[in-house]
Amino acid sequence: MTELGKGSAAAKETRDAALPVVLIIRAKDFLDACRYIGAGVAARRALPELATMLPAAPLLLLLAANGTSQLDCVCSRIGRGPERISYGEKVVQRTYCQYIDSYPLYETCETLEPASTAVPAVARLIPRSWSRGQPPPAEGDPPPADREGKGEGCDGALAAVRRLRNTTASELTRFLESRIAADCIRACSLQGLNHTAWNVDTLTTDHLRRTVLSQLLHAVRRITKVMIISDVLTRRLPWKLRDANKTELLTEMKVYQEHASNYWREKAQLFSLGVKHISQLFVPLAFEHLDTHPNDQRLHEWIENMGRLADMLHTRLRGWVQDVQSISEQITNYKVEEDQKSPGRYIVRKPLLNHELLFHHEFYLSFLDDFSAQCEEQQPKASQMFGLADAVYSFYREHWFKQGVYYSWRIPAHISIVDEEWRLEDKSSATLSVETGCMQLLADALDHPSCPLEDLPPETIQQRERCREQLWDDVVQRSPHIPVTSYLAYTQRANVNLCLLAWMAVNSLGICQDVPFSVVQSVHDARCYFDSPDNQSCLQSNATDAICSVSRAILLLKCRDFSSSTPPELCVVRFYTNGSYTTTANATWGDTNHKWYGKPTERTLRYKDTLNSATLKYKDFKIDDLKPLEMSFIGLNIIFRILTAGVYVYLPQLRNLPGMIFLSFQITGIVQILCSEIVYRVAGVPDLSTMVLIDSALTLLSCIWLNSFCYQMYACIRHLRLPNDLLPDEARKVFCRQVLCVLITWTIVCTASIVMESTSKYFLLHSRIVYLTGISLSIIFNLVCLGLIGCMHLRTKKSMRKLSISSNTKLGSKKQLVYLSVKTVFLSGIGIIIRIAFHQVQDIAQIVYYVHIATMMQGPLLFVFFICNETALPVLKYRILACWNPEIVSLGQELCSSAERNLAKRRNERPLAAEASL
Template sequence: MQPAGVIATVAALLAANGTSVLDCVCRHLINVTDSGRIYQLSPAEGLVRWNYCADKLAASSDEHTSSPWKLVSQSADLEVTEERFAAWSPGFTTCGSLEQPPPAVSAAQRLADRLWDSGLSPPPAAGAEEGGGCAGALAQLRRLTGPESLQLVEELECQIADDCIDSRCVPRLNNMEWNVTTLQAADLRHHILSQSARAVRRIARATSGRVRCERWRGVPLEWLDKPGLQAQAAVFRGRLSSYWRDSVQLLSLSATHASQLLVPLAFESMGNHASDQQLHGWIKDMERVKDMLRTKLTGWVHDMQLAGKQVEHYEVEEDKDHPGHLILRRPLLSERLLRYQPWSPSFDDDYSALCKERQPEASQMFSLAHELYAFHRFYWYHAAESVGLSYGDDAKIVDEEWQLEDRSHDTLSVDTDCVQLLVNALDHPTCPLEDLPLEAVKQREQCREQLWDDVVQRSPHIPVTSYLAYTQRANVNLCLLAWMAVNSYGICQDVPFSMIQSVHDARCYFDTPDDQSCLQSNATEAMCSVSRAILLLKCRDFSSIKTSHNCTFSTLGSLSVYSRSSILDQKLTEQTLNYKNSLNNATLKYKDFKIDSLKPLEMSFILINIIFRFSTAGVYMYLPQLRNLPGKILLSFQITCIVQILCSEVVYRMAGVPDLPTAVLIDSALTLLSCFWLNSFCYHMYACVRHLRLPDQLLPAEVSQLFRREVLCVFIPCSIVCVAAVALEKTSKYYLIYSRIVVLAGISVSVGFNFVCLGLLGYMYLRNRCSMRQLEIVDNKKFASKKECLFMSVKAIIISGTGIIIRTGFHQAQGIAQVVYYMHLVTMVQGPVLFVCFVCNGTTLPILKNRILLWWNPTNIPAGLELCSAAERNLARRNNEQSPFSESSL
């Protein structure tokens, strides 16, 4: 047989039975090493011992005990030292000593300890006896020469990987439904545990073999002419695509078996002392943790799939600056984005204390899930990264950069119901082990869709016309909103974290805003996907990721290679915890759009406002002296304000109808109508002074005719503005900002008209005063007392609509809910102010007082009201006055 055939046969023999024969060979080589007869090993046995059995040596000798870090490996005891991990899976170690290992290494080590303590070492391999597969493999190894041994290492790496990729190294796994009976069945439980643990071990061994096989057989990139270079690049892309397909299949197998390992392994350490009743709840909670872990690992699998698809976009070209050298151009969506996958799933950190009351062992549950995830995060990232390092030696790697400015200070106008949901989730988080009501689940999905619609709308600010409109829309920082959505307590817990997909969606959102069809995520998940990419890549002020330099140690045969690389460290230090607390505090300013502690005060203010507005309207309807044209216009203004308060503060707040957007439209329309009534009043004041015709000089029929004309002049423009706003808002949700601008513009123009009219009145007063001085007409009588000046100033503010503008303008300062709420309370004092200024004055109050006194005592007629007609009053005045002519004659 040819040497190549012999080597292939030996490799196949060692990889037989899911590498059980190789385990047996390793135990034999370990025994030889322990007995001090290492010199008796052949070159092939020495290479196999070094490449595949050193982890067992670490468990049985002190050869590598100086290393402080250990990691889950493909060994039977699932334990390997730092140096050996670097040998079988090119990955991460430190350049020098650190006080503590990275969190992922510590978590993976805890998992290895759990598996070791559980006694999950596999049974002796079948055929280990003399004459079986083990003995035959040892006999074949001793016949190989040194060069053939190196070929065997290469062949064995690829053979182990190929066998596992074809699912021959792990048993077919049926998803076990654990219950009290199956968990308490020790034989079944230990069988599943051993099966899953050996599967994880073999998959890990196959993965490291696939990595090193790629390094052995990968296509080297060499400088050629242009046609030859393109042909070489095509082969390179094909080889790399094959590697990623194999890695995805192995990762998917590993994730499945790791998830299956979670429940029985947890039962071994924490659940076997519970009663049957407690065990039912324990199993339910553990299955929920398993689903959470599966969601996290699903994101990894999806990312690996997308990374493989991007290989076809890799380009190889000559380096113009360095002739004879090559450049490998990778697209933005390459495997380098895998570094942004979080180190921790945030289970143990965020949920342990939260779920302690429901499940006393919640901390252990989440900790075990964290350890399994940490192993995958550490292991699979570096398994992928090592391939990039391998072809980085042949060509200069140039990654596409995403040219987009920092978004840390951008703002968006979003739905306040969703913001309230996000803030409530942070302020009052719930344990994820609890079953959420179906209504809450739907609410979260609807909130994700609503927020995505708001993000697509891209409006930095939507004008607010009233307090109701303020409670409908909120201006939120884009990066803060992204953090609120995707943090551990947010609405994206059930959406897998796929970093490559997130960057693709975010690039689609920013680069092609008019074509949302390029999104890979559906409408329900798009908000989560884009938010993750925005938060990690485009929010400098919101990023807690720190970069640290570390050494990557890898071994190719007997050649050791050290290289400097930069990885991302997301350790939960005191600094990052303080940063997280600062984000929580920044979010809580959106907590209360209404303050519960002030609700009794608010209801009291609303009641007082309504009472005084009704009182003012009643006085204007009761007194004949106030039924002139200005009085009717002010009465219409009061009735409009009363209807507005009843609709927004009573009907909507108490009955909850209509829906909030409709209530905002009604409230805005009534605010606009109030402004137009003030326009009519101000214009009538100007017309009266301009034409020197006071309201009391108009006949009742003329007053009615003019009032009907004023009603038309008020309702026609108000209806036009309202219809335009409603049409825009109901046509498309993206036109919401335009509808609000139309209403706000109408209010602003209306108040501006009032200022013009009042300005003309002031101008005419100053002109007349100047004319009187030119005519040397001097009057020592003051224009008004201080009290009357104060009343007139307040009246001018009310009549001009300045209060409406101040209130509306103040509401634009969104993001400070409590202060805006205080402003809302202040506006409820307008009713008493109107009553005091328009009723409690020197003209109206005495008339009203006399009318009220006549109710109590009709016989007590006040002075000046004794006579019943103007003719009798004139006759009495003539009789009481003494003629100056008669006095002079006397």
């Protein structure tokens, strides 16, 4: 419709059209009709008939035209005259004008200690009450009578309030309950201030700063008033249903759910609007109350730091907004059913995501305690800045977010409320395998926290995001332990208690500082994660924030022993509506003030110390005291492996088919040591995960070479043929065939593992299992071959006894038995499987480190037991000595005749005589 103030014709037309409608509607509908008909003084003049229909009609028309601002003026005039307070004035005073007398601020005593600049700053956020004859304040809240056109309306509204009776008062209460939030949202939007950028010029311009700050303060004060008034009005509207059948109950339940949903939706809109205003006013409010530097350069830095702190505060408060929005959507999911055990009683089943989750929000921030020390060097007044942020959060947490939490409890006694049966399973003792690089990042953030006001390098931000994604991948895998095949793989993974991981991730010093703390979303994501591990489509968080969301739910609901419930020393400041406040005093803790503080318990610290000392401290396996011993063993290993390989190349007797296979095994071992100990440990390339794949692949290749060697031993004994019986060409052909078989098998296994890890990170566990399975099967094959060789030896010995063939020779001396036993261990790969078994030991990294050092003695042992024996060592000795003394008789030449030796001697002497004559 058009506005009625444009002419009498329009007014008459509107009046004639409205009268038939108003005659058949209730007061609530009448109010909606008035709101729809028009606004302003013209509406009141054009509808005199409507004003006589109900005693409250003039007041309702004024409120429909001008909003609840008319009642602000009424509150300032109630009780100021000599007249006795009427019934209507009492109703308005109890509902709209009855603000709380004082606003307490609960905070740590460190924040509120004397000389705190946070206390006078927060005092400016307190609403100014106009009830009980108090005059309106000058700052922030301009008197309604001073606004244009409001003086006449105030007089009419006061007169209408005094004429209210019982029925009309209830109609007024209904009107206020439906209009107060919407009116505040419309009046407190302040669209023109959204683009105000605070810099040196705008902050130091007094009239600009004060004008903007005054409007913002007025808006947040009004929102605070509406929060309290709305809660008072809502408590006067209980669910009136007492005895009814199921059909009536369902009907009333739908009405209740719709009403409650609207209530929470309006709360969410107010929260969102208020949080935006808090972020805007935080910098100018701090500028007027904190000690700032006149120097432009220092002031510029101060403004940047306060802007970052405002963003941090906004992130914390935004989580509240998200939760309240979610609650408004979940109200409609309440289910009603009749109690089968008690006829006439009903059960209301609440969803898991109900309003009670709001109690898990932090009662108090810990910015001052967490960041002031490390920010003092960069910002000398850091403690004041963080203290102000903590105090602002505590004030609004108490007077905004705490209001209305109990609303959904207003249900009759004959109806039972039951929570959803789903419960997060206990994960307090669960462990999972995670990347040690991410755990090192979390540990460093706790042990060496950085100032959040600093400009973080882009690579640091990217590293945190990659770490969150990697941790989420690890959590999704749900693997308590990923098998490792090398000591490098041990440094890549770490077994971590799930609760400890959650605490380290979402701690205020952790990697989740920029993720809003939404409890409802955290519980939703946790249920989705634990109920459907294979389908993550129900997660509301993205992959970067999912670890933060789920970890918060785990820590809040199932890890009570990992965060302290012992509150700090708490003090209170009471602010009064006239702008004054009392001094701080010790505060007593109530049951509702129980909170999770995020401070570590003894159990948490014990787990963390174990993690640091057992895994992260030895992540690179560089213990300072043992570093010289480690480097010496690595050098000896490389030298003796090269010597062993050189001997097999130098001696013709060892250049047979088994010798070439054993030489390949040695070369593989040398390459593995050079890659893992020299290239990676010294040069730092390639990355750890790639080096783990290379190291595991070379370990598998070494085992496959041993397979070929053991098979050749078995084939020689099976066919009664010595290794030297093969001609050189035939030996090369057989060797090429063996190499082809080895490489095909090795390539298949490595390709499968690489493809798994390249395809998806979720296949990391399967990739390591493929390597471990390949190594295990290879060692089993060696054991089978060596077992068959032993069986053939026993069978041959038994056959000789049946043929009555006896011999005084035994298997060998004790020395030969020792050599044979050690060789069997080397050739079977038992040493490799023992080393891998030690690598599976988690939380005892020292043992893994000692085993790693011990394996570096493999080179000298191979040289001793494969070269320093009665077959190879004498040949090597005579070959070396013959280089200096050709007359030395080498092995195999003892039975030659003296004539042959003399002939050889003459051939050597003739060149020497010729040289002497020259």
